[in-house]
Amino acid sequence: MSSGQNILSGLFGAQAKRGGWQPNPSRPGRLPVIVLIVAVLALWGVLSAFYTVQPEQRAVVKRFGAVVNIADPGLHFKLPFGIDQVQLVATERVLKEEFGFRTIGESQPTRYADSELPDESLMLSGDLNMIDAEWVVQYRIADPVKFLYAMREPVRTLRDISESVMRRAVGNRLGSDVLTTARTEIAESVELEIQQAMDRYDNGIRIVTVQLQDVVPPKAVRPAFNEVNEARQERERMINEATKQANQRVPLARGQANRVIAEAEGYATERVNNALGETARFRSILAEYRSAPDVTRTRMYLETLNQVLPDVGQVLVMQKGQVSPLPLLNLRDARPAATVEAK
Amino acid sequence: MNRINALLLLVVIAALLINASTYVIDQAEQGIVVQFGEPVGSPVTEPGLHWKLPFVQDVRRFDKRLLVWDGDVNQIPTLGREFVIVDTTARWRIVDPLMFLRSVRDEHGARTRIDDIIDSVVRDIISGTNLEEIVRSHDWKVALDEIDEGDMVRSDVDLGKPKKGRAQLEKDMLAEASRLMPSLGIELVDVRIKRINYIDSVRRQVENRMVAERQSIAERFRSEGQGRSQEILGQMERELRTISSEAERKAAEVRGKADGEATRVYGVAYGADPEFYAFFRTLESYKAMGANTTLMLDSDSEYYRYLQSTRRR
Numbered sequence: 226m227s228s229g230q231n232i233l234s235g236l237f238g239a240q241a242k243r244g245g246w247q248p249n250p251s252r253p254g255r256l257p258v259i260v261l262i263v264a265v266l267a268l269w270g271v272l273s274a275f276y277t278v279q280p281e282q283r284a285v286v287k288r289f290g291a292v293v294n295i296a297d298p299g300l301h302f303k304l305p306f307g308i309d310q311v312q313l314v315a316t317e318r319v320l321k322e323e324f325g326f327r328t329i330g331e332s333q334p335t336r337y338a339d340s341e342l343p344d345e346s347l348m349l350s351g352d353l354n355m356i357d358a359e360w361v362v363q364y365r366i367a368d369p370v371k372f373l374y375a376m377r378e379p380v381r382t383l384r385d386i387s388e389s390v391m392r393r394a395v396g397n398r399l400g401s402d403v404l405t406t407a408r409t410e411i412a413e414s415v416e417l418e419i420q421q422a423m424d425r426y427d428n429g430i431r432i433v434t435v436q437l438q439d440v441v442p443p444k445a446v447r448p449a450f451n452e453v454n455e456a457r458q459e460r461e462r463m464i465n466e467a468t469k470q471a472n473q474r475v476p477l478a479r480g481q482a483n484r485v486i487a488e489a490e491g492y493a494t495e496r497v498n499n500a501l502g503e504t505a506r507f508r509s510i511l512a513e514y515r516s517a518p519d520v521t522r523t524r525m526y527l528e529t530l531n532q533v534l535p536d537v538g539q540v541l542v543m544q545k546g547q548v549s550p551l552p553l554l555n556l557r558d559a560r561p562a563a564t565v566e567a568k
Numbered sequence: 569m570n571r572i573n574a575l576l577l578l579v580v581i582a583a584l585l586i587n588a589s590t591y592v593i594d595q596a597e598q599g600i601v602v603q604f605g606e607p608v609g610s611p612v613t614e615p616g617l618h619w620k621l622p623f624v625q626d627v628r629r630f631d632k633r634l635l636v637w638d639g640d641v642n643q644i645p646t647l648g649r650e651f652v653i654v655d656t657t658a659r660w661r662i663v664d665p666l667m668f669l670r671s672v673r674d675e676h677g678a679r680t681r682i683d684d685i686i687d688s689v690v691r692d693i694i695s696g697t698n699l700e701e702i703v704r705s706h707d708w709k710v711a712l713d714e715i716d717e718g719d720m721v722r723s724d725v726d727l728g729k730p731k732k733g734r735a736q737l738e739k740d741m742l743a744e745a746s747r748l749m750p751s752l753g754i755e756l757v758d759v760r761i762k763r764i765n766y767i768d769s770v771r772r773q774v775e776n777r778m779v780a781e782r783q784s785i786a787e788r789f790r791s792e793g794q795g796r797s798q799e800i801l802g803q804m805e806r807e808l809r810t811i812s813s814e815a816e817r818k819a820a821e822v823r824g825k826a827d828g829e830a831t832r833v834y835g836v837a838y839g840a841d842p843e844f845y846a847f848f849r850t851l852e853s854y855k856a857m858g859a860n861t862t863l864m865l866d867s868d869s870e871y872y873r874y875l876q877s878t879r880r881r
Contacts, residue, residue, distance in 0.1 A: 287594070289616045290615045291593075291595055291614070291615035344765075345763075348764075348765065349764065350703075351703060351704050353699060353722055353725050354774075355766070355775070355778075370595075373595070374632075375633060376633050376634040376636075376659075378636045382636055382659065385636065385657040385760070385762050386760070388763060389657065389761060392762075392763065393734055393735070396703035396704055396705070397704055397707065399727075426659065426757075428634070443775060445779065446779055446782065448779075449779040449782035449786070452783060453782050453785050453789065456787070459793055460789045460790065460792050460793030461793070462793070463796065464800065467797040467798075467799075467800035467804075470800075471801070471804035471807075475804060475807050478808045479811055481811075481815070482811045482814065482815030485812075485818075486819050486822070489818070489819030489820070489822040492823055493822045493826030494826070496823075497826050497830055500829070500833040500834055504833050504834060504836070504837030507845065508837055508840070514841075514844055522847065529854050533863070537857055537861050537863045540862070540863040540864075542866070543864055
């Protein structure tokens with residue numbers, strides 16, 4: 226693993242070959258070869274003596290394998306020939322691990338891989354239901370030295386721990402809670418727990434955030450699950466419709482009832498008033514009648530007939546013992562529709 | 569020229585000698601110096617440039633960092649006879665390179681030993697535990713009264729608190745697996761259950777059961793809707809009939825009262841002279857005759873009599 230050793234042996238190995246005994250050491254052209262070698266070495270030394278660090282990066286500088294310095298962004302010098310080695314770590318960038326799905330490329334709009342990752346996203350809730358959860362862990366490399374040298378595979382560890390912690394959090398709740406109310410709570414507790422694990426490993430990773438994406442029942446159950454929601458909606462709809470009908474018809478019926486009562490009251494007033502009027506008239510006539518009963522009686526009788534007869538269609542006179550009536554007047558060709566027998 | 573050659577030779581020999589008597593230990597590494605295959609001295613953990621005897625001594629390097637172990641995915645029956653897939657992961661490090669070198673030689677050797685140890689520990693613990701116990705943790709609590717009938721909660725599962733819970737089981741696994749590790753020069757830092765799930769066939773069964781359960785809940789919601797709807801409509805009908813019948817009753821009462829009042833008024837008035845009332849009322853009714861009426865007069869009637877003669881009777 227030691228590149229310093231490799232470099233030394235490579236360098237001197239090459240020189241040993243070239244500097245080895247030749248049949249004719251005093252041949253012209255020997256000197257230029259050495260000069261060439263020295264020039265190449267000098268060029269290599271110059272080129273390997275500096276490095277640049279990008280703004281979002283930090284550089285970990287190792288001398289003979291041991292970390293000696295962490296360099297900030299900019300141009301820096303180091304010992305050449307691989308004595309100093311530089312590892313660049315993007316400490317300022319927020320990095321992302323996806324679980325249960327993968328973003329393809331950097332294109333806009335963001336696309337996601339079609340193939341599902343059921344192994345990664347399927348988990349059991351506390352009531353042993355299956356839940357398909359997708360989530361994202363965002364993190365930063367807070368300490369580049371720890372990130373590089375505390376663990377061999379810090380990112381893989383982050384993934385393993387994220388899955389383990391998420392499953393513990395989901396397994397500690399009811400499936401229905403996970404799908405609905407407990408989402409933020411889960412994300413927060415998972416974030417905290419992952420960070421605790423990372424701190425325990427001391428691997429220099431700082432969790433920025435954990436975000437739950439799609440949290441749904443497993444694919445095969447989803448249609449049935451939607452059916453329940455639809456049925457729930459339908460129940461509400463049916464109740465609402467019945468209530469609506471009741472709300473429409475009851476006030477109308479109340480109005481109609483009031484109308485019937487008002488009409489009856491009108492009738493009552495009319496009936497009593499009529500009675501009072503008619504009887505008042507009768508009383509007046511009666512009072513006059515009593516002063517001259519016979520004359521008045523005859524007068525009234527004749528007056529009435531006088532008033533009635535012009536309008537009557539047909540007048541028939543019945544003679545006792547005769548079968549058919551005698552037509553008395555046939556003023557109009559009227560059909561006998563109603564018959565009133567006068568006595 | 570010879571002098572230059574000699575100088576070059578000297579430089580080369582010196583370089584080779586330096587190269588052979590130094591070694592570099594990286595920040596991530598620790599090393600053991602071996603002489604003819606036999607370890608010499610204590611392990612070197614300091615990174616940097618170190619000296620050794622040239623040619624006779626060699627260096628074995630081991631990673632100093634925390635390493636990841638990821639086991640095979642195992643199918644294990646739980647105590648409740650459900651087959652589950654368990655995927656565990658662990659972190660370990662080489663704490664005693666000398667022991668490590670002697671017992672397992674290298675990481676590959678170590679991995680196979682760790683595989684054996686952790687797999688068997690996981691198998692033992694999982695198969696001796698109920699699935700609920702593995703899935704839930706010690707701080708599990710469920711508000712049973714908050715569960716709505718339409719919620720996705722399995723009714724056939726005991727919702728009780730686990731005796732140990734997942735975290736404790738993981739600790740048990742670590743403790744059990746760690747017992748053998750010191751003899752390998754290894755420290756096990758943690759063992760965690762990464763994934764646990766039903767095997768495919770069980771999964772399909774569970775899914776089918778979930779679907780059936782959902783459908784029965786949906787059915788119940790629908791019939792509940794119909795039931796409530798019918799109830800509301802029935803109540804409405806009752807209310808409608810109550811309202812209209814009450815109105816009819818009240819109207820009849822009002823009319824009846826008025827009719828009674830009118831009858832009383834008529835009775836009082838006409839009772840003064842019933843005979844005259846009959847005469848008067850009869851004449852009134854004649855006046856109501858129209859053009860379509862045929863009047864039949866008896867030849868004995870008063871009117872006709874005057875028509876026949878004006879003679880006084």
